[in-house]
Every structure is written in structure tokens, then in C-alpha cells.
Amino acid sequence: MSITAIRGFNDILPGDSEIWRHIEKEAHGIFSSYGFSEIKTPIAEKTELFKRSIGETTDIVEKEMYTFADRHGDLITLRPEGTASVVRAYIEHKLYTTPVNKLYYFGPMFRYERPQKGRYRQFYQIGAEVLGDASPRADAEALAMLMSFFERIEVKGAELQINSLGCLECRAVYKERLKEYLSGVASRLCENCLRRMEANPLRALDCKSPGCIEATERAPSILDSLCGACKDHFEKVKYYLRLSGIEPKINPRMVRGLDYYTKTTFEITSTGLGSQNAVAAGGRYDRLVSELGGPETPCFGFAIGIERVALILKEGGGYKKPLTVFIALGDKAEERSIQLLKGWRERGIRVVEDFSTGALKNRMKRADRMGARYTVILGEDELNSGVVAIKDMKTSAQVKLPFDLAADRVSIE
Ligand code: ATP
Ligand code: MG
Numbered sequence: 001m002s003i004t005a006i007r008g009f010n011d012i013l014p015g016d017s018e019i020w021r022h023i024e025k026e027a028h029g030i031f032s033s034y035g036f037s038e039i040k041t042p043i044a045e046k047t048e049l050f051k052r053s054i055g056e057t058t059d060i061v062e063k064e065m066y067t068f069a070d071r072h073g074d075l076i077t078l079r080p081e082g083t084a085s086v087v088r089a090y091i092e093h094k095l096y097t098t099p100v101n102k103l104y105y106f107g108p109m110f111r112y113e114r115p116q117k118g119r120y121r122q123f124y125q126i127g128a129e130v131l132g133d134a135s136p137r138a139d140a141e142a143l144a145m146l147m148s149f150f151e152r153i154e155v156k157g158a159e160l161q162i163n164s165l166g167c168l169e170c171r172a173v174y175k176e177r178l179k180e181y182l183s184g185v186a187s188r189l190c191e192n193c194l195r196r197m198e199a200n201p202l203r204a205l206d207c208k209s210p211g212c213i214e215a216t217e218r219a220p221s222i223l224d225s226l227c228g229a230c231k232d233h234f235e236k237v238k239y240y241l242r243l244s245g246i247e248p249k250i251n252p253r254m255v256r257g258l259d260y261y262t263k264t265t266f267e268i269t270s271t272g273l274g275s276q277n278a279v280a281a282g283g284r285y286d287r288l289v290s291e292l293g294g295p296e297t298p299c300f301g302f303a304i305g306i307e308r309v310a311l312i313l314k315e316g317g318g319y320k321k322p323l324t325v326f327i328a329l330g331d332k333a334e335e336r337s338i339q340l341l342k343g344w345r346e347r348g349i350r351v352v353e354d355f356s357t358g359a360l361k362n363r364m365k366r367a368d369r370m371g372a373r374y375t376v377i378l379g380e381d382e383l384n385s386g387v388v389a390i391k392d393m394k395t396s397a398q399v400k401l402p403f404d405l406a407a408d409r410v411s412i413e
Contacts, residue, residue: 008121055259118276
């Protein structure tokens, strides 16, 4: 029996990898134009880091982490998300000596979830973090950057939902209100939510079980519990978003799956993905840096799910450059092709030379099986008149063009 990949772990094959590269390239471009720099952190960390940051009573920490002892017996975890590592690095390397750090990352994350369309056990995120900025303008700017990214790569129907989880003080007040409400509907809550009701009642609002969704329909809104400062922050975020031309949808039930958020939380959804419709999510985390041993540092961050974005773009077409297969016939043409194709490649043309021998008919078939959009033939006659023959593999039409014009022709999809 042949060996297959681990369940929920994917290969990104040609056809998809071009879409991925496009997404990555646009993200690098846009993020850098807002002053973000890339950070690369390890894919594994000490387990303690995720427990302390994401929260002991979250789904991620309770049941989704890839945790194991290394050969020395130390517990390590494959990162389930990127923020904890960025914050760890921020503190470890004292990046806080600069007033504001704008960092972004790209890489695989690991969560032991039930694999399905848009949900995998290894998945990739592009994330960005603004560390050291308390202004609501920082929230709004990062969200506007994210929305322009989706606009640039043409993810249609992206919708921004926002909420505020308040600060430690007002959330404590809300937690009490929510607990009171939940004890009234306790008989309809799932076991998990019941167990976590004392320690972390907010989790019930994030639970996907139908009973909990129904039971919490009339739960009090956290927005009614916000203190003056948190209310003001939330109003300003919405105000600046509108100045950027973005009308957010308010969703007071959105508490997100990680415990470190304060004030603004958000999610961006898109159509066409079925139930796995969140393409990006994040929020403000003003307490995390200090909780992990660094100085008080207000932060805002988000992560984009690459697989889900790639699925959307794939439905819209793809980004593969047309492939040309080049067939030289005879010694002279073979020798001429070396310099000719060097020039074409410098112009960004995607061309593969077929080095096989045999009948032209068979070599044409081979080109077709390789996925050629065009097949270009340089025989002795063509060589003498400085032209090549181009066959359009879609329409079967053939033309002869001088070398230069031929290069232009095979650039067209
Ligand atoms: P969901 O509600 O879909 O489980 P989440 O709240 O767990 O998402 P975050 O931890 O905030 O998601 O991660 C941000 C983004 O990463 C999500 O919006 C999604 O696009 C993507 N993502 C999260 N988990 C997975 C996964 N298991 N497979 C693929 N993409 C994922
Ligand atoms: Mg999740």
C-alpha cells in the first residue's frame, strides 16, 4: 500500500500554487505599503505559551492542539495561530523599544479539527499585528488595509462584522449578566458550555451546537455593558471605518475563539464558501503582551485563512501564465533556440523546450499533455526566414511570426 498524506494536511499542487503565490504577493505589497515588515517565527513553541495566551478553556487549547513531548520530554506544540509567537518574539527581542511595531507573517498553523471544505488540520494564515498603538484609528486602518487587500485580489462580497468585548472591567460586569442568563437556559446548553459556564461563559456565544445557538438567541448584548472608554473606542472605530468607505455590520454575539481579545473583535465573511465562510478574523488585544511578561502594550491584529481565499479565487479563474512548449527541429534550430528562449524568459514568458526526439506529430501530442497553451515550432525553413510557427492549442489555428512578435503572441492567455 502506498503512503498518503496525514488526514487534514494538504499538498498545494501546480494550478493552485500560482493562486497562492498571487495572494502572497499582493499581501506583501499592500502590507508593506502600510509600513508592515515581515517576521518569521518558529512553527513550534513551548506549549505553555499557547495555554497562557489563547486561554485554557478555549476549544483550541482544550482539544485542537498538536502537542507532544520532544526527545528530552519537554512539551511542545505546533502553533495553532500566529499572534502568540509574534508577541513572544516581541518581548524576547525587546522590540518595544520602538514606539510602534507593524509586523506580518505568513505560514502554516495546526489545529486538530474535523477536516472538511475550508477547514483543515494544517492550514495557512497571513496575519498582521500592530503592537504599541492604542488608537481606534489603528483598528480602523488595519481593517481598511484588509478590505483593500480583498478588493485588490477580487474576493467578492467580503463583509465586515465587528463587535467590542470591552476591557477587563466592563467584561467582568457582562460575564455576570451572561452567567445569570445562561443559568436560566442551562437545560438547553451543551455539556461543554455548561462545564465552562463558570470560568468562561462567553464561550457559549461562540458554540456551534444548535441547542446553544438557540438558547443564547436572547442573551444580553455585550454592547450594553461597555464602559464609557470602551464605548467611545467602539464608536470611533466605526466612525473611521465609514471615513474609509466601509460600513461595518455590528454583531454583538461575536466573541471569537481566543480569550486574549479586548475591545474590537471582527470577522470578514465571504459568499461562496458554505459554512466555512470566515476568510479573516482578529481584533484588539491590549492585555496579552503584559500578561506574557512584557510592558503594557495595546495591540491590534488579524489573520487571513489562505485556503479559503484560494478556494474563492479558484472559482473565479486562476492565475497561471500560459505555457508554451517549444519544439526545435534539427541541429541548427536546436542551437538557435538556446539564445532565443533565453530572451523570451527574460521577458517573463513561460516556455518549456521539448528535448524529446521522434515524429513531430507525437511531439505535438506530448506538448498537449504537458498543458501547452501554445506550441511553437522552429524548423529549418522557419530558421532561414527568421520566423517560428505558433499553434494555438485551444483553437488549433496556426500562424507564422517573426521571433519578436511571436514572444508577444504567446504571452496572451
Ligand atoms: P472558524 O470560526 O472558521 O473556526 P476561527 O475563529 O477558528 O475560524 P481564527 O482562529 O480567528 O479562526 O483564524 C482566522 C482565519 O483563519 C479564519 O477566519 C479562517 O479563514 C482561517 N482558519 C481558521 N481555522 C482554519 C482551519 N482549520 N482550516 C482552514 N482555515 C482556517
Ligand atoms: Mg475555529
